[in-house]
Amino acid sequence: xxxxxxxxxxxxxxxxxxxxxxxxxxxxxxxxxxxxxxxxxxxxxxxxxxxxxxxxxxxxxxxxxxxxxxxxxxxxxxxxxxxxxxxxxxxxxxxxxxxxxxxxxxxxxxxxxxxxxxxxxxxxxxxxxxxxxxxxxxxxxxxxxxxxxxxxxxxxxxxxxxxxxxxxxxxxxxxxxxxxxxxxxxxxxxxxxxxxxxxxxxxxxxxxxxxxxxxxxxxxxxxxxxxxxxxxxxxxxxxxxxxxxxxxxxxxxxxxxxxxxxxxxxxxxxxxxxxxxxxxxxxxxxxxxxxxxxxxxxxxxxxxxxxxxxxxxxxxxxxxxxxxxxxxxxxxxxxxxxxxxxxxxxxxxxxxxxxxxxxxxxxxxxxxxxxx
Numbered sequence: 304x305x306x307x308x309x310x311x312x313x314x315x316x317x318x319x320x321x322x323x324x325x326x327x328x329x330x331x332x333x334x335x336x337x338x339x340x341x342x343x344x345x346x347x348x349x350x351x352x353x354x355x356x357x358x359x360x361x362x363x364x365x366x367x368x369x370x371x372x373x374x375x376x377x378x379x380x381x382x383x384x385x386x387x388x389x390x391x392x393x394x395x396x397x398x399x400x401x402x403x404x405x406x407x408x409x410x411x412x413x414x415x416x417x418x419x420x421x422x423x424x425x426x427x428x429x430x431x432x433x434x435x436x437x438x439x440x441x442x443x444x445x446x447x448x449x450x451x452x453x454x455x456x457x458x459x460x461x462x463x464x465x466x467x468x469x470x471x472x473x474x475x476x477x478x479x480x481x482x483x484x485x486x487x488x489x490x491x492x493x494x495x496x497x498x499x500x501x502x503x504x505x506x507x508x509x510x511x512x513x514x515x516x517x518x519x520x521x522x523x524x525x526x527x528x529x530x531x532x533x534x535x536x537x538x539x540x541x542x543x544x545x546x547x548x549x550x551x552x553x554x555x556x557x558x559x560x561x562x563x564x565x566x567x568x569x570x571x572x573x574x575x576x577x578x579x580x581x582x583x584x585x586x587x588x589x590x591x592x593x594x595x596x597x598x599x600x601x602x603x604x605x606x607x608x609x610x611x612x613x614x615x616x617x618x619x620x621x622x623x624x625x626x627x628x629x630x631x632x633x634x635x636x637x638x639x640x641x642x643x644x645x646x647x648x649x650x651x652x653x654x655x656x657x658x659x660x661x662x663x664x665x666x667x668x669x670x671x672x673x674x675x
Contacts, residue, residue, distance in 0.1 A: 551657020
């Protein structure tokens with residue numbers, strides 16, 4: 304039983320993070336992975352901003368300075384529920400539509416209401432604390448020249464407070480970016496980040512599950528690696544933990560609400576990708592790491608092959624490195640060798656906590672942003 308459990312857990316982890324990407328790489332089409340240029344549709348940029356007075360002026364200045372025809376650009380700030388000066392600051396920018404009232408109903412509701420005021424055929428969603436490269440909108444909207452493209456995901460880069468790439472989270476996002484490139488070549492991107500995301504307005508349904516709902520309507524989600532957005536890392540581990548647990552709980556929630564996406568008879572390619580990228584990662588990988596360690600210990604205690612003893616040493620060394628990385632992170636220090644194991648453990652521990660949060664009915668539509 305322990306042998307079977309050990310290899311099942313190892314198989315889940317290896318397939319999710321290595322096997323699935325390898326299959327995408329082998330079977331993806333190089334043509335669909337190439338960047339498309341030259342398309343500039345009219346866009347409505349929506350910025351959901353809850354109590355963002357510290358960053359909203361910089362965000363709007365950045366957005367209005369993008370290399371994109373002003374006649375094709377509408378900027379909307381959804382500041383519903385903000386109790387600070389976010390709405391007042393945003394209103395000082397000419398041409399910016401500011402939506403605000405005292406009622407706080409959550410980010411999804413704010414975006415949903417903002418879409419009702421959008422006048423252009425393409426919606427672009429971006430966060431208030433996210434900076435965009437000068438040509439980000441051009442790169443992001445270019446793939447809409449293909450009628451099969453229903454949405455486009457941009458590239459996200461995570462920077463430290465000093466403007467340098469974060470070795471753990473930054474490396475993870477490099478991996479995610481490469482994976483999205485392969486998914487674009489295979490069929491569609493699964494799980495686009497909300498920092499920079501565009502879609503056709505007629506495909507908009509609900510901000511919670513935008514990318515999958517685009518797929519369920521028969522369109523593809525494209526990845527535009529040259530449409531770059533940047534944001535700084537969370538200022539503390541506590542803030543980052545809170546953010547990741549909330550995201551994990553939302554991910555679990557999406558699995559239950561989008562079960563039809565794993566119907567192989569209706570959506571064969573989407574079902575394969577959704578199960579491999581979402582279901583395995585959000586539901587099975589985190590407990591698999593824990594059970595892999597426990598089953599390995601049980602095998603060594605019961606005197607199984609010496610191979611399992613060496614594998615246990617490898618696992619214990621990995622968690623020792625992760626612990627060291629945690630101690631360094633608490634003191635705002637980072638060493639690549641220790642930071643990567645720490646980030647892997649931190650991310651999967653947050654997934655387990657997210658499952659518990661969702662199971663306990665603690666997931667709310669009201670979002671608390673991490674301090675960045």
